[in-house]
Amino acid sequence: MASITVNLLAGFKPSSVVKHVLAISSSADRSFAPLRNIFAASKVTEPEWLTAALANLTPLKETANTIDFLLPSAQEGSPFVKFVVAVLPSTYSRGNSPSHSHVVNSVVKANKGPGDVVIVVSPNDATAAFAQACAASRCFPLFNLKSGQSTVVTNVDIVVDSDAVSAAQLSVIRSNVENIRLAQRLVDMPPNLLHVDSYITEARVVAEKLGAEILVIQGKDLEEQGFGGLFGVGKASEHPPALVVLSHYPQGTTKDTPSVCLVGKGIVYDTGGLSIKTPTSGMCGMKMDMGGSAAVLGGFAAAVTAGTLTAPLHALLCIAENSVDERSIRPDDILTMLSGKTVEVNNTDAEGRLVLADGVHYAGKYLKPRVIIDIATLTGAQLIATGKKHAALFCNDEELEALAVQVGKDTGDLTFPLLYAPEFHKNEFRSQVADMKNSVADRGNAQSSCAGQFIANHLEDYFAAGGKWLHVDCAGPAFAEDRGTGYGVALLSQLTQRLN
Template sequence: MAELVYSTAVSKSDPLDRTCLIVGQVPHVKQIKFERLANVLSPRVDEETFQIAVDSLRFSSIPSNACATCPLWLNGAFVAGLPPYATRHNSDARPHALARAVQSTLGAVGGDRDEIIVVVCEKRNAFASASAIARVYPKYSAKSGKQKKTKTVTIDFVFVGEGDDAPLSEDEAKVMSSAAEGIRLAAQMVDTPCNLMHTDIFLDHVRAVGDKVHIKPVIIQGEDLVKHGFGGIYGVGKAAVHAPALAILSHTPKGATKTIAWVGKGIVYDTGGLSIKDKLHMPGMKRDCGGAAAILGAFQAAVTEGFSENLHAVFCLAENAVGPEATRPDDIHTFYSGKTVEINNTDAEGRLVLGDGVAYARKDLKADIVVDMATLTGAQGISTGRYHAGLLTNDGDWETACQYAGRASGDLVFPLPYTPEFHFAEFNSSVADMKNSVANRSNAQSSCAGLFINSHLGFDFPGTWIHLDIAAPVYTGERATGYGVALLMCLFSSYSKSALLSGLASSFQKKSPADDDAKPPPSKKRRSGKA
């Protein structure tokens, strides 16, 4: 277990006592005078040794996400160079390479020694860098044996670039800490297996976050879902020992003029239901709550740092279990939207719970902007890859804003085609308003899955709808990444009272040429959630 501390100045440290990593793009590291780093390297590493090590960092001429590293003093100090290439659909902060640099140096050393990481970067990349480091330090472990002590990982920043020599402020460090806490909370919940993270325990986490920000959640669970008309959520989770639920946390500050709803898929385990997964595809399905976990972490961080508009976090929770009460293929459920759905694949369950969630956001919460986040389709990883979430939206300006926020946060996104006229017919049913799974699995599966959710919000919805399919980026290897927390904080940064977050839009006007097509999120002065 590690405690992360974001520092406002380069700390005094000896590599004999704390393992040290200096990391950044090589040209940036070379700009820094050694005196600014001597606090963490002396007396073990002198200036000449440091310069020789930096000069030794080499990269291939072929674009790569690999970093270059060199030890400075035994296993006590390292320098790492981030790759020189960050192309137009990557973040200029190189967050994935930064995470690799930390893992390949400090992670390889291991142990419970305290650590210090000095990130050399432009200030506009500080938030993405801070978030990337948070993803490297997971909180969940069930390993037996002697309990290791909690080590302290101090993260310092040395800024380069014109006007960026001022140190990190207390407020900026606080925002980074809030983001890191949200990221690590989301990752912890996704890493935890269903026997320890079933719907009732997930609800306990919702209540805990509510207590922290002084908000009491609304919870509708079990048979009450039927009474209220939530046929989608109930139909997915009714066979499980722990009952399905809809939970809502609502932040409603005075003076708010806009209402935003974040709706998360919280399938705590997905067996596939009666359309059961095989032994190769079922392991890892504890991660199917990644969307709801990310929204919980993001809500905690956003409200903690001050959010000027109405913000609702909606959690659609269920375990897609097998049992006598399980939904069968051919069953028909009536959703909160009033629409009927013929089930032709019980393993297409995430869209069912989210259909109820987004309908609630429109009908009851009167949301202007609805974001749903979900580990929705395996096809997402094929469509947009391991690092980029699939993005589907009815609003072109917000599509651009999402891509910007992805690069600013390190949680990358890439658009999927939004053409209901081409794709929604895949759900045609002879006996209900729609089926829940497509007829042709070769026809933009990820777009189709998102459109199913959109149909329950209503294609006539006058506001902005944003769907984020995070199936692939929610984990790397066998660990959760906490994907989505930093993205939501950046996407809605114009509503934040944090100077660091609200300043991201203006700071990214001075971008690298690769990001010339990026633009800040639509102004909060626009009406009806439209950008």
């Protein structure tokens, strides 16, 4: 298990004997000035050839350029220190983050080694410092059940070389790093450990730590209160489904102050239900189907910790296990949703939109939102539309959409908009016997937009009152190489600050 400390370079003291240093410079500066601080901290004498060697390390166009070398050290317990020096690419496209955070992530992943490591980033500004530190931290997941390894602690020092980062900004970086790792751990946990009840316990721990209010509506209570979607999807599990609502009211606000609501899909395991997935290829990895709710929990915690919110913030986790037994919802069942609308189920594997439709409707009806943001690993089609790095946005407000794209670039949690033209897509859900079906008639018609539109169908009153809504489909970026990425924590925490 890795313990991560984030500090500024000025006055940096390593948390253990330095054995391995990874210095990543932005292409604008190849003097690698911070190395001198690290030499001093690790009792290494700078070799004469270093300046010439580093001057030769020219930036490449799209990938990092790296060199590595070993230098003798006077530290006790480490006769040599390994250095890897990387320079970030000279260019980036307009769809990418200027911070090159994804390159930082791959450089750290490829060069971090097995033990303690000091990672120095030299960002051009405070925004890039945030994105680069978060990107580096994603390489050290917390969850590991390999025997004998759970008690081994690796010290990771992330050192930010920037005069532009204030003490307040440093603590924002720290709380985002901490909560990105929380989201990663939750996604990495297998469904036999992270089921609905243990997930509720995790949310209670977060609420207690933050001093946030928490409301849990679970099982029969959901059914009685009309959550036909969330209850229906989760009722076949031994752990009944739940809506968990964490609420933070900054000083001077009341329950009537217009709020921001974050709503996350929390399918702790998705078998597909009776419309079952292919058990080998399609089901493995479906523990990650709660990634949206993990982003909401982490993003909420990071935003509240910053202590600068001026509007109430709510985190709604729609938690359920989509499993198979005689209680499962069937294709052809008709559910009555919290919105009062009826849904004819034609695909039990399109369950995320059912739980989210109830979640966003609850937010619109009871929590006085001026902005609702939902986030979900919702459609495989998201990967076809915007790929593995960019979540897809579906939004009823142009300004909010543009802000989410910008915050994506700022944080490294990249986003890109989908087509928003509901009048062309509503018909995909037509049903002879209910208000709508839950899955489209034609998968070749803007499928990810349609999935978002299904959720929007349950926000009609909210839209009529002028409410803004953003849907984030993160099916691709939430999970990479069999690990949770912590996608969405930084995006939501920073988006929330900007909506303040």
